[in-house]
Amino acid sequence: MSTFVPIQPDTAGADPRSTAAPAPKHRSATRRLVTTELRLLSREPFALTFVLVFPIVSMLIIGGSFGTQPDDAFPVNPSHWYVASYFTVVIGATGLIMLPVHIATYRERGVLRRFAASGFPRWSFALAQLMVGLTAIAISGALLLAVAAPVYGIPSVEDPVRVVAGVVVASVAFASIGVLLGTMLPSARAAQAVGLLLFFPSFLLGVGGPPPAVMSDALREISERLPLSLANQAIREPWLGIGDATVALVAVTVIAVGAMALAARRSAL
Amino acid sequence: MQPTPMRHATEHISGPVVTVRGLTKSYGGRVVVDNLDLHVGAGEIVGLIGANGAGKTTTVECLQGLRTPDSGVIRVLGLDPVKQADRLRLQVGSQLQSSGLPDRLRVTEAVDLFAGPHAQDRDRLLEQFGLGRLRRSPFAGLSGGERQRLFLVLALLNRPRLVILDELTQGLDPAARREVWSAVAQLRDEGTTVMLVTHELDEAEALCERVVAMRQGRVLDQGTPAELVARHAPGVTVRFGLPGAGGSAIRGELDRLPGVHRVSQERDQVAIEGAREAIAHVGAWLVASGHPVPVDLRVDIPDLESALLTLLDQSTDLPETRKVAS
Numbered sequence A: 001m002s003t004f005v006p007i008q009p010d011t012a013g014a015d016p017r018s019t020a021a022p023a024p025k026h027r028s029a030t031r032r033l034v035t036t037e038l039r040l041l042s043r044e045p046f047a048l049t050f051v052l053v054f055p056i057v058s059m060l061i062i063g064g065s066f067g068t069q070p071d072d073a074f075p076v077n078p079s080h081w082y083v084a085s086y087f088t089v090v091i092g093a094t095g096l097i098m099l100p101v102h103i104a105t106y107r108e109r110g111v112l113r114r115f116a117a118s119g120f121p122r123w124s125f126a127l128a129q130l131m132v133g134l135t136a137i138a139i140s141g142a143l144l145l146a147v148a149a150p151v152y153g154i155p156s157v158e159d160p161v162r163v164v165a166g167v168v169v170a171s172v173a174f175a176s177i178g179v180l181l182g183t184m185l186p187s188a189r190a191a192q193a194v195g196l197l198l199f200f201p202s203f204l205l206g207v208g209g210p211p212p213a214v215m216s217d218a219l220r221e222i223s224e225r226l227p228l229s230l231a232n233q234a235i236r237e238p239w240l241g242i243g244d245a246t247v248a249l250v251a252v253t254v255i256a257v258g259a260m261a262l263a264a265r266r267s268a269l
Numbered sequence B: 001m002q003p004t005p006m007r008h009a010t011e012h013i014s015g016p017v018v019t020v021r022g023l024t025k026s027y028g029g030r031v032v033v034d035n036l037d038l039h040v041g042a043g044e045i046v047g048l049i050g051a052n053g054a055g056k057t058t059t060v061e062c063l064q065g066l067r068t069p070d071s072g073v074i075r076v077l078g079l080d081p082v083k084q085a086d087r088l089r090l091q092v093g094s095q096l097q098s099s100g101l102p103d104r105l106r107v108t109e110a111v112d113l114f115a116g117p118h119a120q121d122r123d124r125l126l127e128q129f130g131l132g133r134l135r136r137s138p139f140a141g142l143s144g145g146e147r148q149r150l151f152l153v154l155a156l157l158n159r160p161r162l163v164i165l166d167e168l169t170q171g172l173d174p175a176a177r178r179e180v181w182s183a184v185a186q187l188r189d190e191g192t193t194v195m196l197v198t199h200e201l202d203e204a205e206a207l208c209e210r211v212v213a214m215r216q217g218r219v220l221d222q223g224t225p226a227e228l229v230a231r232h233a234p235g236v237t238v239r240f241g242l243p244g245a246g247g248s249a250i251r252g253e254l255d256r257l258p259g260v261h262r263v264s265q266e267r268d269q270v271a272i273e274g275a276r277e278a279i280a281h282v283g284a285w286l287v288a289s290g291h292p293v294p295v296d297l298r299v300d301i302p303d304l305e306s307a308l309l310t311l312l313d314q315s316t317d318l319p320e321t322r323k324v325a326s
Helices: A031-042 A045-063 A078-110 A113-116 A124-151 A160-184 A188-207 A215-225 A227-240 A246-266 B058-064 B085-089 B107-114 B124-128 B142-154 B175-188 B201-207 B225-232 B250-256 B277-288 B302-318
Strands: B019-025 B030-038 B043-051 B072-074 B092-095 B164-168 B193-197 B210-214 B218-221 B236-241 B262-265 B268-274 B299-300
Touching: A031 A124, A031 B085, A031 B107, A045 A078, A045 A124, A078 A113, A078 A124, A078 A160, A078 A188, A078 A227, A113 B092, A124 A160, A124 A246, A160 A188, A160 A227, A188 A215, A188 A227, A188 B058, A215 A227, A227 A246, B019 B058, B030 B058, B030 B218, B030 B225, B043 B058, B043 B201, B043 B302, B058 B072, B058 B164, B058 B193, B092 B142, B107 B124, B107 B142, B124 B142, B142 B164, B142 B175, B164 B225, B175 B193, B175 B201, B193 B201, B201 B302, B210 B225, B210 B262, B210 B302, B218 B225, B218 B302, B225 B302, B236 B277, B250 B262, B250 B277, B268 B277
Parallel strands: B043 B193, B043 B210, B092 B164, B164 B193
Antiparallel strands: B019 B030, B019 B072, B210 B218, B236 B268, B236 B299, B262 B268
16 A cells, blocks of 8 residues: 555644635535435435335336226225325335434444544434435335336326325324434344334235225224324325325324434434 | 644643543443543643453543543543533544444545535545545445545544544554554644554554553553553563573673573573663673674563553452442
8 A cells, every 4th residue: 555645734833723714615514414315325225125116116016916997995996096005105115114224224333423423413313314214205206106107197186285295294204213213223134124024014004915995804903003004094095085084194293293203312323 | 854833723722632530431330431530631642551341442432422421520622522512523533443434435425524614625635545546435345444544534634633543453454554553643743632542552652652551440550651661561581592501600690790680591592581771781791701692682672562461460459340339
């Protein structure tokens, strides 16, 4: 390693802390962290697989499995039922898998300690992760709809205000849950195990699996009360015009506020 | 190269950069740092040495505000590391033990991420530490030495007044270690205050003006490396082969030399233990006695490691790790 050169002072005798002018376009620590984390997200194969590829591939498979005619199980076109539902899969995968694994990996590898020791505000990493989660949801959701459009068509939005409210509240709720889980779980493996354990039952029972009409009463009772299922109801029902899902929207809002508060408390690095 | 005036702000600090009084920290009822007092003056390079579990890393983590002490008073650059952490951390550069960066973060991205408003020029710093050609390399693609040099770049990036380096050269090959040492020596020459936590006693001996030996969270002794060696491992051993040295006459002559404490002999091999002055007298005797200077002449001078081992050995009468009173 012959390239090493000893340090050369840049201004002999000067105290740069007092004399050097701040860089004209210096960004705040939080902005630098958010930008960097978004850039790293695009290079993360695990996150991209679960948040981008998995919902789209699953939607393509199951969306074509039940035809296009409403029946006893599906009150609307089954393909449209699943296109609307799989938007929530993106939200669940981001909050229950991507963010917890990402944050726990950082803790395990001492990245969080490095941020803390380097003077990043305590809340900045949690905020950056929340932003990353919301961005991942927005991009993946848009891609999901872009892929669905030529294949199954995008169902018309019957109640746009409630749908937007449902998407926003559900996204904030699950991104906050992701940050919270990431701050609680000690290692990437633990986060992966817990995340998959939380995600797949919610996914199969409440969002992307069989419709509630074909489930047993007990199973339907459980599935309707799962947080991801509530998020799905808050988005899908006003989207497809099969209900206003007020109770689900309120429940998801309560989850969002609670998860944000807990994530904020736990986010002291 | 001409010595250059220091470029950091330590010259504006009056009094100690680090003051610790009565620091105590325990984990799960086990006392790890026990009523520790410590002072580090501006521009000093101070090494914390000791066996595993001596409390060195916990001590510097308390100085950085990464851990909250159970009791005691800490001031770093006049600030409380816990209550004024946000102000302090901007003035302290840290190379932490067991810490990393995201695998896919590139070298320049890492520097940009950690660069505050008063940061040094990124490209010049990377060139200085031999990382210029690795600007686009992801962290996962760097060797151990390159990673440590990147950590050093990050520690120095924002012109810190105090640099804390914990196990700086752990896992590095000898060449990479020397390179990192040279960078730290340069910091010393510029007057930056450095605290070095290390198991590598040759590193402490080469870089530190003062070392603090710790065991079970307490300070056993402190001083310059030479002072510790003089206090705890003062003896030297001179060894050589001397054909025909079978008789007791030679042993007697050597035994009478100033500073010699003990002479032992096995066949032609002679070993002389004594004070440092014995080295000169034995050499003079060899020349004066007309013997050819032995080709296998060897002088074993104790180093900091010997001193620390003696110190740790002497301190075994310390009570076992204290438990927190319930």
